Amino acid sequence: MTDRELQLKSVHLRKKTLEAIFEAGAGHTGGGLSCLDILNVLYNRILKVSPETFSSATRDRYVQSKGHSVEALYAVLADRGFFSEAELKTICHYKSHFVGHPTRHIPGIEMNTGALGHGLPICVGMALAAKMDHASYRVFTLLGDGELAEGSNWEAGLAAAHYKLDNLTAIIDHNTLQISGRTHDVCSNEPLDEKWRSFGWAVKVVNGHNFAELTEALSKPAEAGKPTCVIANTVKGKGVSFMEDVAKWHHGVPSEAELKQALGELDAAEKKLQEAA
């Protein structure tokens, strides 16, 4: 899939994410839009996993530690054929399998997440299992930058380096905002790259909305014998002018008028991309 095809797909997936959140009347808009390009690259270029191979023991594993951005993940999984796009309309509805955070009831989802600071320790266990079995699958997790205040991430960071888990990649959706505001105001965690390097990780810093940079950083482990940390600089609410870089859209749900405006902006972006071809 070309970069332009991925760009078009991202616009489509952003629309699906917003529509799903609107239908659900709940959800996490800003973080979903900030990590969407990362998920798009993972599921369409990187991860060796498909609806047909999801039960294979050697599939690549992806655990979404920032579980609240589940609507974007649902949109990507539907697009990859794990379930029908029509099911996105049931998110959070009474008796729906589509809970407001990831669960293993949904095809394509590996672990139940939502409480923060859980994905990385789980992925350390998964990467260890791969090493024990001499299996070649890779393990990926996506963390929020605000999530890094959870100490369990740093416990797992130590263990991953100790066990030289070069089959493990942690991606940080570095949008610099969390529910209460700027992460550096809430509880500063910068400089992230130095922190992870000092923990024994190989670190790459990329533009989290650039498909070529994401692909290059994710396509193979950065360094033999070290886990990889990809710090993806992103914009919360990416793709919708009035949502971009605004903390209140962390879990803001668009009104009908706001949805219309957002979809209009995305339609225009889609048209522009098509015309550029």
Place this chain on the structure above:
Amino acid sequence: MSAPAPSMFTPVAEAMAEKSGLKMGRANLDEFAATLMELAKANANIVAVTSDSRGSGKLGPFGQALPRQLVEVGIAEQNLVGITAGLAACGKKSFGVSPACFLTARSLEQIKNDVCYSDVPATLVGISAGVSYGALGSTHHSLHDLAVMRAIHNVSVVVPADNVETRAAIHATAKSTKPMYVRFGKAAMYTLHSPEMKFEIGKAITLREGNDVAFIATGETVVHALLAAGQLAERGVKSRVISMHTVKPLDAETVLRAAKECRAVITVEEHSVHGGLGEACAGLLMQAGANVRFRIVGIPDEDTVTGAQADIFRHYGISMEGLEMLAHSLISPIRPM
């Protein structure tokens, strides 16, 4: 040389144990470690995860014999449980081994979400449970673990009474594809069962029949109930002794039958009187409309008295003598307050 730890059993209790034909075994902790090593030698998929707890978990020999099957994470219990869950999700039969006090408090969210909610075949092993650490104080006691684990969906809670139950529980969980929590102590235990004893998760074992008073006990308190039953028999009181090794799912049928057939029911546990076996039985009996004299023996809701495990047991009546006295008062014609 320091003074030896006080015995869990008075000379009278020891005499009763001898009279009952009970032989002293090893600590359930030692039995667990030996059993896990045997199973892991036969099945390379079994992995133990420790948080600087391989010494306290008696897993040093395991680590030496099977280094590729032991993961050490350092003093990091949240990480221990997350890693245990991740290993289980990728096909390993993983055992997360850590002192029960830390395992079920510090990493409770990981237990709830990563293991139970995600439904992976991991076993959590709470070592040195209850007041095993005695005078080290409440930081090291787990008097809450049965309560919190009972309130979490999708996990069995198993508290073996002796070496035979411990071995059987570890064999059962090694075969299981579901989450399980097993907790036990580190003191040597009398052997209560023959090695051929039939063990099934969720099915209590009746060690002694009687219809005057029923002791429903769990874990390492069962022996004290059994010794009390021996004493009571000498005064003509017939006691039923039930080892409720699975606190969840509770064997409701056995509890209800005991309440129907006996004049009094006494539950015994090395746990807070809040939320453990006693309240599980009380809730069941109340809702079934049972009308029976009933007492919960455990650690009351107070600053736990300082002392060795044996001191603490005796202080709160978790002893042959304490249980015998309680039984007498409960079945006396004058209804106790």
